Amino acid sequence: xxxxxxxxxxxxxxxxxxxxxxxxxxxxxxxxxxxxxxxxxxxxxxxxxxxxxxxxxxxxxxxxxxxxxxxxxxxxxxxxxxxxxxxxxxxxxxxxxxxxxxxxxxxxxxxxxxxxxxxxxxxxxxxxxxxxxxxxxxxxxxxxxxxxxxxxxxxxxxxxxxxxxxxxxxxxxxxxxxxxxxxxxxxxxxxxxxxxxxxxxxxxxxxxxxxxxxxxxxxxxxxx
Amino acid sequence: xxxxxxxxxxxxxxxxxxxxxxxxxxxxxxxxxxxxxxxxxxxxxxxxxxxxxxxxxxxxxxxxxxxxxxxxxxxxxxxxxxxxxxxxxxxxxxxxxxxxxxxxxxxxxxxxxxxxxxxxxxxxxxxxxxxxxxxxxxxxxxxxxxxxxxxxxxxxxxxxxxxxxxxxxxxxxxxxxxxxxxxxxxxxxxxxxxxxxxxxxxxxxxxxxxxxxxxxxxxxxxxxxxxxxxxxxxxxxxxxxxxxxxxxxxxxxxxxxxxxxxxxxxxxxxxxxxxxxxxxxxxxxxxxxxxxxxxxxxxxxxxxxxxxxxxxxxxxxxxxxxxxxxxxxxxxxxxxxxxxxxxxxxxxxxxxxxxxxxxxxxxxxxxxxxxxxxxxxxxxxxxxxxxxxxxxxxxxxxxxxxxxxxxxxxxxxxxxxxxxxxxxxxxxxxxxxxxxxxxxxxxxxxxxxxxxxxxxxxxxxxxxxxxxxxxxxxxxxxxxxxxxxxxx
Numbered sequence: 257x258x259x260x261x262x263x264x265x266x267x268x269x270x271x272x273x274x275x276x277x278x279x280x281x282x283x284x285x286x287x288x289x290x291x292x293x294x295x296x297x298x299x300x301x302x303x304x305x306x307x308x309x310x311x312x313x314x315x316x317x318x319x320x321x322x323x324x325x326x327x328x329x330x331x332x333x334x335x336x337x338x339x340x341x342x343x344x345x346x347x348x349x350x351x352x353x354x355x356x357x358x359x360x361x362x363x364x365x366x367x368x369x370x371x372x373x374x375x376x377x378x379x380x381x382x383x384x385x386x387x388x389x390x391x392x393x394x395x396x397x398x399x400x401x402x403x404x405x406x407x408x409x410x411x412x413x414x415x416x417x418x419x420x421x422x423x424x425x426x427x428x429x430x431x432x433x434x435x436x437x438x439x440x441x442x443x444x445x446x447x448x449x450x451x452x453x454x455x456x457x458x459x460x461x462x463x464x465x466x467x468x469x470x471x472x473x474x475x476x477x478x479x480x
Numbered sequence: 481x482x483x484x485x486x487x488x489x490x491x492x493x494x495x496x497x498x499x500x501x502x503x504x505x506x507x508x509x510x511x512x513x514x515x516x517x518x519x520x521x522x523x524x525x526x527x528x529x530x531x532x533x534x535x536x537x538x539x540x541x542x543x544x545x546x547x548x549x550x551x552x553x554x555x556x557x558x559x560x561x562x563x564x565x566x567x568x569x570x571x572x573x574x575x576x577x578x579x580x581x582x583x584x585x586x587x588x589x590x591x592x593x594x595x596x597x598x599x600x601x602x603x604x605x606x607x608x609x610x611x612x613x614x615x616x617x618x619x620x621x622x623x624x625x626x627x628x629x630x631x632x633x634x635x636x637x638x639x640x641x642x643x644x645x646x647x648x649x650x651x652x653x654x655x656x657x658x659x660x661x662x663x664x665x666x667x668x669x670x671x672x673x674x675x676x677x678x679x680x681x682x683x684x685x686x687x688x689x690x691x692x693x694x695x696x697x698x699x700x701x702x703x704x705x706x707x708x709x710x711x712x713x714x715x716x717x718x719x720x721x722x723x724x725x726x727x728x729x730x731x732x733x734x735x736x737x738x739x740x741x742x743x744x745x746x747x748x749x750x751x752x753x754x755x756x757x758x759x760x761x762x763x764x765x766x767x768x769x770x771x772x773x774x775x776x777x778x779x780x781x782x783x784x785x786x787x788x789x790x791x792x793x794x795x796x797x798x799x800x801x802x803x804x805x806x807x808x809x810x811x812x813x814x815x816x817x818x819x820x821x822x823x824x825x826x827x828x829x830x831x832x833x834x835x836x837x838x839x840x841x842x843x844x845x846x847x848x849x850x851x852x853x854x855x856x857x858x859x860x861x862x863x864x865x866x867x868x869x870x871x872x873x874x875x876x877x878x879x880x881x882x883x884x885x886x887x888x889x890x891x892x893x894x895x896x897x898x899x900x901x902x903x904x905x906x907x908x909x910x911x912x913x914x915x916x917x918x919x920x921x922x923x924x925x926x927x928x929x930x931x932x933x934x935x936x937x938x939x940x941x942x943x944x945x946x947x948x949x950x951x952x953x954x955x956x957x958x959x960x961x962x963x964x965x966x967x968x
Contacts (some may be wrong), residue, residue: 324754
């Protein structure tokens with residue numbers, strides 16, 4: 257306070273420091289950062305660091321939620337234009353195959369195996385099977401409602417008491433889209449080269465055989 | 481004139497008002513005088529626009545004064561006329577002082593200032609004549625822009641030259657902020673003009689460029705000039721160093737890095753890519769980090785200096801208000817940037833936030849600087865302390881009244897728009913806020929008239945000058961200012 261004259265003129269406010277000393281003192285302050293007491297903490301920088309870290313964390317989360325895939329055509333990160341249009345979402349065939357593969361690796365792989373070869377005498381193979389690559393109607397029905405032995409696949413007789421379960425029923429309760437994906441996958445995996453089966457086809461067959469309660473037998477499902 | 485020369489004779493001691501002030505005296509006086517004329521013109525135009533919002537019949541028969549013309553004319557007169565003139569004036573004075581520069585070429589600066597004012601005059605008249613470009617903050621017809629850019633470059637180059645050729649012992653934080661302002665403004669403005677009018681980009685990008693410019697103009701021209709003033713005047717008047725000064729450079733760099741990106745948050749909910757909006761929000765939020773540092777710097781110093789100083793110093797009151805509004809402005813932008821899915825960006829709240837920067841931060845800081853620097857330029861004290869006080873009361877009262885009215889009205893407006901209340905009803909509900917804003921504008925105009933009168937009285941009034949020639953220079957200007965206290 258001693259630097260300010262006792263008479264303070266509001267019409268000509270006195271300078272309390274010269275420009276030269278302002279620059280000199282601050283220049284020194286820039287290099288001599290205040291050191292905390294030995295054994296003590298400087299709370300200011302700690303709080304600043306905490307505040308900054310919190311801010312950066314929040315901003316990262318915000319950006320991830322609102323980035324809209326960094327797509328120049330997405331104007332709102334929360335609205336999926338396909339879903340918002342009210343129409344069912346149509347997947348491309350590669351997308352169907354990808355979804356089918358993950359379904360296969362959960363449900364089908366236990367009996368039919370990772371390579372689609374089944375187990376001789378117990379579970380029939382899918383690779384090169386005429387059941388898989390043949391009629392769409394027949395294979396969709398098998399998946400929907402299951403299949404009982406005895407059957408013949410690739411010339412081999414299967415006579416065990418194993419059954420193909422009905423995936424339309426609990427505990428599986430596959431939807432039409434899921435059946436379409438898993439079949440589309442199976443029909444091009446393991447060396448198979450058959451075309452995709454669309455969800456609409458599954459819907460149609462499910463409606464046609466809605467009253468079917470038990471597994472199919474080979475006799476009921478002709479090869480065509 | 482002769483009186484000045486006598487006082488500047490080499491026999492005079494190098495004192496508080498030294499050769500640096502003398503070198504920029506006439507250019508700064510010229511720029512300040514023209515900026516104050518623009519301040520008055522802008523206030524009158526803004527008042528007309530404000531009245532029209534609730535009384536549409538007011539001056540409705542005059543084509544030049546329809547709302548669509550008078551509102552952008554007011555904004556441009558205020559931003560380019562008052563804002564850039566006054567900003568350049570203060571930047572010149574501050575840089576010359578801090579760099580101990582006595583660069584020649586003051587005459588060239590006056591020529592540059594004259595061309596700048598000619599350009600802004602043509603631009604504002606062009607808007608009133610109906611040639612507005614219709615892009616907010618860039619309404620001046622683009623034909624005048626090259627002239628303005630050349631005039632600006634002449635003046636700004638002088639300031640940068642003053643730094644380059646002066647003998648500043650260490651760069652002070654005010655000098656950093658001045659440099660940012662001086663380089664950002666032409667960069668932002670030339671880029672925006674080029675991308676919008678000279679070689680227009682297509683579609684959505686135009687909206688992004690316009691938002692980037694508007695926000696950049698506010699955060700990278702007006703705010704840095706105001707911060708340079710605050711960082712200088714606080715230690716200058718209090719005799720204490722800036723609190724936690726070692727953090728000031730972090731505050732500076734973090735602010736500069738985020739401010740340019742923050743503009744995209746103006747487009748929240750607009751049909752622009754989602755990631756752009758998200759980036760704008762992130763930048764607006766990240767600005768809170770430098771805000772914290774700068775607030776510690778400024779308020780730490782202010783509280784350290786004692787409230788007694790604030791009570792007796794008019795300059796400190798203006799500067800303190802500016803610091804307060806700076807905090808408020810960045811908090812408001814951060815808050816609005818989180819308002820995705822609301823109509824807040826379309827409400828009066830958003831407009832009021834821009835006015836907080838333009839008036840609350842920038843104008844208050846410049847008023848403080850003018851009250852400090854003018855006596856040192858003309859080597860006379862202000863004639864009336866009561867007029868300085870009256871100006872402060874009018875500015876604070878008028879601005880707070882208008883700002884609070886528009887902010888509360890805007891929040892209500894945004895809430896009702898989001899709820900789906902019919903537009904006509906929402907508009908009718910904003911009426912009280914708009915009427916209060918007009919009252920606030922009227923009080924501001926009174927304050928500005930007081931300021932202008934006082935300025936003329938000090939600088940140009942012949943009777944005062946005749947007496948001044950006989951009167952001795954105040955002792956304060958001849959004494960060597962004391963040392964800054966070393967410890968904070």
